[in-house]
Amino acid sequence: MKTRTLLTVLAVSLLAILVAGKALAAGQWYWYDVTVPKLGGSITTYNQAKVATGQASVSSNLIGGNYDLNIRLELVDNTSKSSWYKINDGTFLRYNNTATAGQVVHMRLKSDLTDFVDIQANGYWSPDNP
Amino acid sequence: MVKMELVRAFISRSFLLALVIGLLSLVYGLADYASGPDPKDIPGASPFLNNAFDAFVWAENSLFALIAPLIAVLPFSDSFVLDRTYGYLNFILARSSYRKYLISKFLANLLSGGISLAIPLILIYIYTNIYYPRGFPSLVEARIPYDPMPGPLGQLYRHNPDMYILFLVGLAFVFGSVYATLALAISSLVHNRYVVLSSPFLLYMVASFILAVLQMEIWSPPATLTPHSLNSTSWITVFGELGGIFLISSVVLLIVARKERIYG
Numbered sequence: 599m600k601t602r603t604l605l606t607v608l609a610v611s612l613l614a615i616l617v618a619g620k621a622l623a624a625g626q627w628y629w630y631d632v633t634v635p636k637l638g639g640s641i642t643t644y645n646q647a648k649v650a651t652g653q654a655s656v657s658s659n660l661i662g663g664n665y666d667l668n669i670r671l672e673l674v675d676n677t678s679k680s681s682w683y684k685i686n687d688g689t690f691l692r693y694n695n696t697a698t699a700g701q702v703v704h705m706r707l708k709s710d711l712t713d714f715v716d717i718q719a720n721g722y723w724s725p726d727n728p
Numbered sequence: 729m730v731k732m733e734l735v736r737a738f739i740s741r742s743f744l745l746a747l748v749i750g751l752l753s754l755v756y757g758l759a760d761y762a763s764g765p766d767p768k769d770i771p772g773a774s775p776f777l778n779n780a781f782d783a784f785v786w787a788e789n790s791l792f793a794l795i796a797p798l799i800a801v802l803p804f805s806d807s808f809v810l811d812r813t814y815g816y817l818n819f820i821l822a823r824s825s826y827r828k829y830l831i832s833k834f835l836a837n838l839l840s841g842g843i844s845l846a847i848p849l850i851l852i853y854i855y856t857n858i859y860y861p862r863g864f865p866s867l868v869e870a871r872i873p874y875d876p877m878p879g880p881l882g883q884l885y886r887h888n889p890d891m892y893i894l895f896l897v898g899l900a901f902v903f904g905s906v907y908a909t910l911a912l913a914i915s916s917l918v919h920n921r922y923v924v925l926s927s928p929f930l931l932y933m934v935a936s937f938i939l940a941v942l943q944m945e946i947w948s949p950p951a952t953l954t955p956h957s958l959n960s961t962s963w964i965t966v967f968g969e970l971g972g973i974f975l976i977s978s979v980v981l982l983i984v985a986r987k988e989r990i991y992g
Contacts, residue, residue, distance in 0.1 A: 663945050664945055664960050665945070665959075666959070681767070682764065682786075683873070685873075686874070689873060694770045694777070695765075696765045710793075711791060714936045714939075
């Protein structure tokens with residue numbers, strides 16, 4: 599009887615950890631591989647629905663040449679939902695924003711006005727905090 | 729003679745115009761920095777998300793960095809052409825030597841070019857310090873998440889930002905002086921003031937494009953004004969390039985602008 603109770607408590611605890619973990623690590627990563635136009639031009643990732651209200655994330659893998667880029671979160675109609683942030687090769691960023699759960703968003707990538715060639719960039723982004 | 733040239737360079741509509749254009753271009757960059765939701769409306773955002781230091785860096789690395797050569801040459805770089813065209817040079821030479829005149833012009837042009845870039849930057853830094861908090865969020869939340877910042881003295885940015893920004897203002901002064909000197913050297917070769925005023929900017933743009941295509945962007949001219957905008961800039965890429973342009977311009981000016989050549 600004692601063993602059964604113990605096993606039940608253990609199973610319930612494990613389930614609780616899994617559920618809580620899933621809630622905390624909401625959303626998933628999406629791969630982006632884009633060419634950002636030169637001279638302050640910009641491009642967006644595909645649209646994705648935000649699972650939970652809270653931080654968005656980006657894990658930049660590679661940005662061409664010696665350049666860096668600017669990113670921000672936007673709604674489908676291009677309304678900005680976060681400030682601009684700089685990213686570089688290997689930058690990992692969790693950024694606060696005003697988008698809420700259920701809203702469909704994308705990440706915009708923008709070059710600087712002094713970047714004279716198109717810039718290749720790839721990595722993972724998420725509208726949430728996986 | 730020096731005093732007279734300095735007065736002509738600084739007490740002029742062209743100098744004022746350079747300051748206004750410089751300020752407006754910085755305001756454009758600042759507007760880009762401030763775009764998006766107010767940090768107070770962003771749940772969980774650090775009170776230092778927008779701050780005086782990032783705002784300055786963002787403002788400088790925008791339209792200002794693109795048109796800086798145009799601003800630097802505006803105050804006085806076409807004066808050598810105008811002095812020759814309107815015969816003003818003859819009146820000056822009746823009272824002073826050509827050598828003194830040329831040295832005075834060289835110094836006044838160099839100073840006005842440098843100061844026309846430095847003053848707008850100082851004013852905008854005063855503004856960002858009044859309007860934004862002085863402090864940084866943690867690196868994972870920062871809008872410029874680099875420590876150290878790329879380029880010379882980048883390690884100062886997060887630890888002594890005032891010193892780093894002072895360095896950037898000083899660098900802008902040197903940059904302005906160099907491009908103003910380049911324009912003065914060009915003005916000894918041509919007689920059209922518009923060619924003199926536009927040539928440094930056109931050279932700046934063409935060189936930037938060619939070097940970027942050749943994947944030698946760390947030598948790109950804008951990186952000598954905002955060395956933090958590219959990953960691998962160094963003291964050599966910044967001051968080597970500015971020093972080279974200054975040296976070549978000064979030599980051209982010394983050789984081409986000799987009195988006997990100017991008077992044909």
